[in-house]
Amino acid sequence: MEMKDALKPEESGRGGVSRFAVSMAVLLALLAWGLVLNVNTGSVDIPAGHIFAMVWEGLRCKVLDLFTGCYGQELSAVITASPESRIIFSIRMPRMLLAAILGGALALSGFLLQTFFRNPIAGPFVLGISSGAKMVVGITTILLAPRLGAIGSGVMILSAFAGSLLIVSAVLLFSQRVRNMSMLLVIGIMVGYICSAVTDFCITFASESDIISLTSWSMGSFSGANWGNVATAGWLCLTGAVLSWLLSKPIAAYALGEGYAQSLGINVKLFRAALILLSSLLSACVTAYAGPISFVGIAVPHITRTMLKTSRPVLVIPATYLCGAVFCIFCDLIARTAFSPTEMAIGTVTSAFGAPVVIYMMLKRQKQRQ
């Protein structure tokens, strides 16, 4: 039978997979290109060949050091060999790696929230989660800094995580009363404003030095990244990403609604809690290191789905992460170099590219409904 042939196992679903392979290849190529561009461009011009030699040497030493433990000195020699190598190893490389790791995390966090709310324009920034994280980080910085001295990244992450969870629970509380999704988004935006107001209030009474660091941080930027940040963020975000990927099966079933998900044997309460914790962890990580960054969480999952032409989470989750990394690396490149030596806030660039995507998406949905 002709129709039955259409469902042969080797045929079925293969279109999605090969499309996935091509998309991943394109994204990986873009990522590599973005990394190279990032290392290459900046206020100090360094010849490309020189850079590759240095990076290669550094990588070689690092890997050898990891296995033998006695290449540490050579590694630091490579890093401190020249001013150029110091720029590359201490500024540009950690920054671009952090941008890639956090960009992916932000996109994935958006994807998880969209799954949770079953709404394509949910995202950490729109729902006020980023602002909540920022508020708690701000309060911690101002209240605790005088007592503790410097604030470590661990404390930053914890307070950002606490802030995210606080806002998520507030939004969830409202979502039980408000069934209408657009109303929920309005509430999220309002909650975001309240958090900003609280943050601003704290800043008013903060000391001069706190204000400067807090303001520059809250503008959102990948500058000031160091290798310690990269390692911590890398571990946290990749763990979050792997855990999310392991949830792909229930995520796919959840697209059919809670009733069907439950009837398939999913513990819906547990699953929803896992979604919220993971997305909060990911967006908290981003907020702690780079401040609130807008629109990546909405735009990137949408771009990814359009590219893959499927919403199978097994494929969409890794692709979203990669796509988010590429998106943020290029946005950071633009932020860094467009008006060099003046640096723009990363949020400015992501909004400029992300918001039009969101508008386009809304219009397209509107058209589909008619």
Add this chain to the structure above:
Amino acid sequence: MIYFHTKDLAVGYDGRALIHDINIQVERGEILTLIGPNGSGKSTILKSITRQLAKICGQVYIGRQEIGAWRARELAKQVAVVLTDRIHPELMTCEEVVAMGRYPYTNALGRLTARDRAAVAEAMERVHALDLARRDFATLSDGQRQRIMLARAICQEPEVLILDEPTAYLDIRHKIELLDILREMAHEKGITVIMSLHEIDLATKISDRLLCVKGDTIEAFGPPEDILAEGVIDRLYGIEHGSYDLLFGSVELAAPQGEPQVFVVGGGGLGIGCYRALQKRQIPFAAGILFDNDVDCPVARALSGHVITAPAFEPMGEEHFQQAAALLARCGCVVDAGTPIGAFNRMNGRLLALAEERRIPVRRGWKALESEPGGVARQTA
């Protein structure tokens, strides 16, 4: 052998029982249908037996095991559902939606094996939806969606299939198709089907057992032939104006009130058109003389309080003629439905002759009523 049964089940929300003492017994491969008015708790019962809603008290057994004792994944292999929730998955093909039914069988990442794919294809074939496999689910019509959701439930390979108003939103053709598929599943595969329906006529025809749910109690439970006596449906749904005929599954709207103004001489099904035409204009009428097994009889009785009937299989008697003549004398108009006059219904011929004699206007068929709207009323006023 009883396969699915409940024992003193009480269901409701927030710990408060809405309906209690629900005792159902269904054998393997039988179809149980829940009927009852809107908001009577059909969905609440269905949600409770699928564990979507915590039951208040009592037990629900599938086979010998209480449903609370099943692990979620094992229960999912036993029970599949088709809900009233309208789903809006994005960028999912019908095949992918159906394949979700394999969830309890696939590995941690939901990878479909050859066996799973065969089950998906078989389920789609069963609902005649193989040609939709590659279509985006969002582009389907209501009828197609419902078939896909049914295929999804079928490929879950359940022992019990639970459907909440599966025929809602469907046109009559798709309703029949869907119920046909369910009957096939029940009879051929021995799947026990439990569903709620709004169409009482379809429910009586497809079900092995009916459960009449009315507010806080179960009105009746059993085979449709046993429990559906005259007037049960009117009581169950609280129909005060209008009526429901079980035999034909037809609905009659509210009968016109007042003294009869028109006498309809009918029989053999020809009267029905006239009665309904008069009902539409809300003109009270009398009908006669009808054999009590005539198809006109139930409709006439539903729409008029003045129906003269005679026993079937024997000629109408003088007393029937006298009763009818008395009624006819009070009417300002007679309608001859066009029923042929033979030896047994000779009295109807006499009635028409009597009308001529008394110079009461006689109209032929309901079309004559139709062509002069209000004409009858004017003459009788």
